[in-house]
């Protein structure tokens with residue numbers, strides 16, 4: 001086990017755990033093996049986590065299953081009190097949680113702190129929402145009968161989460177699950193497990209009974225097969241790539257699990273001639289460069305109408321050149337490193353492919369002089385729709401500009417993808433606003449807005465971007481079953 005105290009000074013070092021949390025106990029892998037987590041800004045080790053396999057995963061599932069009846073039997077109000085305490089503890093420990101997140105994920109400290117608040121907001125929101133799991137009464141279809149509908153927790157959930165939002169993707173899943181009366185097993189990304197483990201420390205402090213929150217780490221194949229194949233798990237919630245989502249769906253099929261899949265995107269960001277250009281540039285900066293371009297709702301294709309193309313490109317260039325690249329712990333940095341060398345290679349490949357096809361580099365376009373996983377914030381102009389970056393998520397700090405002439409062409413280009421998570425457009429004509437919003441094939445539409453994420457609104461995609469919704473009052477339904485009670489012999 002590494003001594004991280006020198007490189008990661010925390011006010012409360014107990015939040016940094018190099019062990020897993022199963023049934024209320026901090027444990028190692030049966031084999032004693034560990035995985036090393038590296039800081040993407042420096043390549044230095046942050047710490048080690050257990051390399052758990054199928055047997056330990058099964059124990060975590062069994063612990064969640066054993067804890068479920070008592071957790072489900074609690075009043076929603078009493079579960080809410082524990083969740084509110086967890087929210088309060090996350091906010092009170094935001095500096096430490098942010099330091100852990102920046103060390104393992106790389107995002108600037110201010111952004112990590114923002115994510116901690118965002119993560120806590122799901123716990124707070126669902127603490128309240130859990131009290132409003134209402135049923136229904138349906139007018140009878142025959143004399144002497146009553147029809148009642150009630151909602152019940154689905155049981156044990158498994159949450160497999162990505163590295164780009166190490167805390168918020170945990171709480172956006174566990175918040176509604178726990179509030180609904182479910183217990184769960186969390187399996188965070190191997191690159192960013194320490195945020196999830198710190199949340200488990202706080203959940204325990206908040207009074208969550210043993211077995212309600214379990215966190216395991218280890219090779220994805222082994223842990224994933226048990227989480228998807230074990231019949232005690234009734235719900236799988238996943239955020240990550242579409243390819244892995246497809247595999248997990250197939251693995252869940254034999255035991256017919258309920259699933260939520262928040263998968264890849266390929267968001268269009270359309271700027272029409274009638275847009276407020278300064279607002280559009282600001283929105284593009286927020287949407288594109290948040291988390292160094294590594295979010296599934298990041299603008300991936302910026303479509304700009306002919307009449308404002310040059311002006312928009314010039315304003316965007318100025319804004320992008322003001323970004324500061326560096327380790328997330330450095331003062332004033334707005335762009336951290338990419339998560340690993342593979343991510344940098346993918347960005348390089350996309351940029352090389354686009355320029356080979358005739359795209360022009362407006363700014364950036366290469367690895368940053370800092371080396372390692374740093375890449376220059378980039379704008380490319382005149383990218384043709386045949387480019388790889390039109391078809392695939394680049395997941396990096398590259399804004400490719402595509403030119404279009406008419407509204408119909410913009411909508412056609414925007415929808416020309418198997419993905420449908422987020423789409424954005426800037427326009428002022430109210431008729432166009434409704435036409436375009438209704439024509440875009442996406443689960444989330446930002447209209448004159450570059451930041452669409454909030455705990456109060458439903459987050460999720462259509463087409464190959466996924467299934468189900470997270471956040472908002474819709475989010476809790478994903479953890480509930482509907483039960484219909486048919487009562488006969490009432491008399492009237």
Ligand SMILES: NC(=O)C1=CN([C@@H]2O[C@H](COP(=O)(O)OP(=O)(O)OC[C@H]3O[C@@H](n4cnc5c(N)ncnc54)[C@H](OP(=O)(O)O)[C@@H]3O)[C@@H](O)[C@H]2O)C=CC1
Pocket residue numbers: 160161162163164187188189190191218219220221223224225239240241242244245247248262263264265295296393394395
């Ligand atoms: N929708 C989104 O928010 C995200 C989209 N992506 C997209 O996916 C691309 C690749 O990123 P990547 O990190 O590889 O995403 P993945 O989909 O591979 O990883 C997401 C999570 O799934 C786990 N996982 C991977 N394979 C399996 C498996 N067979 N069974 C069970 N769990 C599994 C990973 O574990 P482990 O960490 O051990 O590999 C991680 O916890 C990105 O470039 C981006 O385009 C990536 C992350 C988030």
Ligand SMILES: O=C(O)CCCC(=O)O
Pocket residue numbers: 164165168169239240262294295296297453459
């Ligand atoms: O899948 C992602 O990229 C995480 C969602 C980010 C957000 O909530 O805005």
